[in-house]
Amino acid sequence: MHYTLITDPAHAAGALNDLAPIYQSVFAEPPYLEGPRDLALFLETYQCEHKTPGFRLVLARTDDGRLTGFAYGLPLASTTGWWDSFLDTTPAAEFTREDGRRTFVIKELAVLANRRGQGIGTKLHAALLDKLNAERATLTVRPEAPAAAWYERHGYELVGHTRPWDGAPVYQTLVKPLHT
Numbered sequence: 001m002h003y004t005l006i007t008d009p010a011h012a013a014g015a016l017n018d019l020a021p022i023y024q025s026v027f028a029e030p031p032y033l034e035g036p037r038d039l040a041l042f043l044e045t046y047q048c049e050h051k052t053p054g055f056r057l058v059l060a061r062t063d064d065g066r067l068t069g070f071a072y073g074l075p076l077a078s079t080t081g082w083w084d085s086f087l088d089t090t091p092a093a094e095f096t097r098e099d100g101r102r103t104f105v106i107k108e109l110a111v112l113a114n115r116r117g118q119g120i121g122t123k124l125h126a127a128l129l130d131k132l133n134a135e136r137a138t139l140t141v142r143p144e145a146p147a148a149a150w151y152e153r154h155g156y157e158l159v160g161h162t163r164p165w166d167g168a169p170v171y172q173t174l175v176k177p178l179h180t
Contacts, residue, residue, distance in 0.1 A: 001068070001120060003127050006057040012050040015057060016043065018067050026110040031144045031169075042108075049074055049107065054100075058127040060111070060120050069111035071124040075134060076103040082138065087170065089160035104134040104178070109147075125154060129178060136178055140164065140171040148172060 006012050023042050027034040049055060054075040060068050076082050076098045082105065083096035106128065111120045129137055140162065141148045156174035163170055 001118075001123070002061045002063070003123055004059045004061070005127055005130075006059065007055065009051050009055065012055060012057050012072075013047070015059065015070075016046055016050075018059070019046070019070055022067055022070055022110050022112060023108065025112060029113065031142050045107075046072075052077075054104075056104075056128055056132075058124050060124055068115040069109075069120050069124055071106065071109040071121075071128045073104055073106040073108075073128060073137075073139075075100050076105050076138070082173075083159075085162045085164060086160040086173070087162060091159060101133060102135050103175075104129070104132055104137050106137055106139040109139075121150065122154070132178060134178055136175050138173065138175045140173050142169060143172050151176075 006015060020039065020043060024034075024039050026032075027038060027042075032038075049072075050057070052074045055072070056074070057070065057072040059070050062068060077100050078098050080098050082098070082103075083091055106125075109121060109124055109128075111124070137156075138159075139151065139156070141151055143161075151174055154176070156176045159173045159175050161170050162173050
C-alpha cells in the first residue's frame with residue numbers, strides 16, 4: 001500500500017475523479033445510505049475546499065495503483081460556524097476561537113469495504129495529521145456508524161451533538177489534541 005500526501009491545489013483538483021467512486025461506494029452503506037444528491041454535494045464542496053490554504057489530501061493506493069481510500073481536511077477559518085450548531089452544549093468562547101491555524105477539521109476519511117481492517121484508515125489518519133502545526137483536530141461522525149468507536153479509540157473526545165443542516169441526522173462533534 002502506498003500513501004501520498006497532496007497539498008497542491010491543482011494536484012488535489014485532479015484527484016477528484018478518483019475520489020468520487022470511493023466516496024459513492026463508502027457512503028452508500030448503512031448508516032449513511034447516501035445517493036446521487038449527496039455525491040453531487042460532496043463534489044461541489046470539495047471543489048471549493050481543496051483551494052483553502054492548508055488543505056491536505058492523503059490517498060491510499062495498492063501496489064498496482066488502485067485507490068482504496070482517502071482522507072482530507074483543512075484548517076478552520078476564523079469565520080467558521082463549525083462550533084455554532086450544538087444541540088446539547090454551548091462551548092466556551094475560548095474553546096471556539098479560531099484563527100485559521102488552531103484547528104484542523106477532518107472532512108472525510110473513507111476506505112473501501114473490502115479493504116477495511118487492514119490498517120489503511122489508521123495510516124490515512126496518521127498521514128493526514130502528520131507534521132501539522134494545529135493544536136487540535138476535529139470532525140463529525142454519525143454516532144451509529146462504526147467509525148464513531150474507531151475515532152474514540154484514536155483519542156477523540158465528544159464535544160457535543162449537532163444537526164449541521166435542516167433535515168440532517170444527528171452527528172457527534174469530536175476533538176483530539178494534537179500537541180500535548
